[in-house]
Amino acid sequence: MKIFIHVMDLVGPQNACIGLGQQLVQRGHQVIFLVNENFLKKFQPYSNQFKILGLKPVADEEPDENEKNLQPIQILINSFIRMGLFDPIKPIEKIHRMIDSKFIRNLGANAEAFEPQIRMLIEQEKPDIFLVDAKIMSPCIMNSSIPWVYVFCANPLGLFTDERLPPFSSDLPIDGDRKEWQEYRQILHQKYFDKVVARQREICEKFGYPAPKDQVFFPRSPLLNIYQFPKELDYDDTIKLPEHYQRVDAFVRDDPEPFELPDKIRKQMKPGDKLIFLSMGSMGSCNLELMKRFVRVLSKTPYYYLVSMGPLYDQYELSDNMWGGPYVPQTKILPLVDLVIFHGGNNTLTETVYFGKPMIVIPLFYDQYNNAQRVQEKNFGRRLDQHQFTDEQLIDTIDKLINDNELCERLKRIGQRIRTSQAKDLACKRIEQLVKSSKQN
Missing domain, CATH: 3.40.50.2000 (Glycogen Phosphorylase B;)
Structure with a gap:
């Protein structure tokens, strides 16, 4: 198979998807990563395993005069500091501070920029399946005739969004006060989830696609959603997930860099x-x-x-x-x-x-x-x-x-x-079955 993996601009999810990609390569498939070109250097050590294609992001805004000589990561950290994300405040207060209109617009900026590029790459490469980890997706992926799988690399509460479980991005316990859960969840939806969904809808409409149905926060594939979380920590002692959800304990990549104790x-x-x-x-x-x-x-x-x-x-x-x-x-x-x-x-x-x-x-x-x-x-x-x-x-x-x-x-x-365990292999087999079924149909 020829597999496209499109992953967000965060190191943790990138490392996780590399681990899943390596397993697919071991099973004889060709894996092509579509990544923000600013992260090409991070993927370079794996270029003998994968084909890496860079996507041109939205041009960065001119930095503040006082930040022109700083590294991009330090500029980002400064913005976090200004928003108070390192302040001694509760998780819900951080939701209040970080989610403003500019933050939400920036979340979807690259999805908009990547949309025509991804459409062109679909025509050129003709992949058999898409694996995606993104908060806001380029709509051609969700609306293509090519099957797509959502790969979720954060705590699964963000994927489940189930009222029988504590809210995502909170420190509330599993046996906590349900009223406190509900109050947190209401703010989380108003300040974050609903705005992300609205931004996804806006991008779909811009490019002439229908809005996604029943989206709560992250996109979910109607075919298969794979998440990484150890069985011993999972929440399936409280809820039972549909068949098109698949847990993998860990995607753990094989890092090509050798290491000996210094x-x-x-x-x-x-x-x-x-x-x-x-x-x-x-x-x-x-x-x-x-x-x-x-x-x-x-x-x-x-x-x-x-x-x-x-x-x-x-x-x-x-x-x-x-x-x-x-x-x-x-x-x-x-x-x-x-x-x-x-x-x-x-x-x-x-x-x-x-x-x-x-x-x-x-x-x-x-x-x-x-x-x-x-x-x-x-x-x-x-x-x-x-x-x-x-x-x-x-x-x-x-x-x-x-x-x-x-x-x-x-x-x-x-x-x-x-x-x-064979969890990664099982996930790969389900991906393979999706491709087989789509070709039969």
């Missing part, structure tokens, strides 16, 4: 010493105040650390018991460590469970709150509040988790189950 750490460590991975994601790692605090606090512990320092790696220094870089091959590092401290991003969560590691989740925004809450509820680790945890609380939590032999053994067994 001499700085290897020469210091003695038998029995513990190694910890710290990653706050591409956004969270740009919160320099938070990263510097981690360095200060963790330098006091008897453990060693591998750190994903992020794009601003040259603006702070690690302590003697740490090694890091702007980008580190996460899937090569995770098997080596005893504990993971991270922001709750869905891809890092699924990869951490895949390798059977206990975790401390410190969420910053979006579905990270849901993931952190679920980790706490299912006792896969602990959730800490970014603005409220004390130095002593962080150190104490690390000590308890890393020495909890029962927890570590349970997570090892779960990781072993996932690594030997």
Whole structure:
């Protein structure tokens, strides 16, 4: 088969879709990634596995005079700071602040820009099927005669939007106050979901396509919707999904970059010493105040650390018991460590469970709150509040988790189950069946 994969401009979903794409290639198919040309460098290491086609995005606005010499990621972080997304406020307040008319318009800007380009590539390449992860889609994908599959790479509450479950992007527990759920859900729909759906409808109408039916937030394929989330954390103990939903425990990619434990750490460590991975994601790692605090606090512990320092790696220094870089091959590092401290991003969560590691989740925004809450509820680790945890609380939590032999053994067994499961293969078989059925019809 010839498979198009179109993925949004976020590193986590891109890594997840690379993992799914690699499995399809192993099964003998040709995978063609359609990505924002600004991310071509990220996909370059995989160019011997996939064909990579760049899509020209909307031209960036002229930066503010004070930001002309800054990296694009720092400009984005500055906008997050101005919106208050790093402020000590509740998740619902962050929804209020981030969702303005400009934000929603920007969400669909690339979908509009990509629409004619994708139509042209469909004519040129004639794919057999589309796999898509996008908040707002180019409407030709949804309205083509080619079958399409929605691939969801965030906490599945955003895909399910079921009133029997807590609201997406909240920190509300599964056994929480239903009235509080409903109040949060009402604001979430008014401020975010409904506006995203309206923006999708607007783009469809602009290009002469019918508006999608029954859309609540993200698009959903009438044929197949695949999401990644470990079975042990999933919500199917509360709801039963339709047959055209398929869970994969983790898409985990094979990172082509080799990795060996750096001499700085290897020469210091003695038998029995513990190694910890710290990653706050591409956004969270740009919160320099938070990263510097981690360095200060963790330098006091008897453990060693591998750190994903992020794009601003040259603006702070690690302590003697740490090694890091702007980008580190996460899937090569995770098997080596005893504990993971991270922001709750869905891809890092699924990869951490895949390798059977206990975790401390410190969420910053979006579905990270849901993931952190679920980790706490299912006792896969602990959730800490970014603005409220004390130095002593962080150190104490690390000590308890890393020495909890029962927890570590349970997570090892779960990781072993996932690594030997056939979930990715099953998803690929369903994709293949869709193509077979479409050709027969």
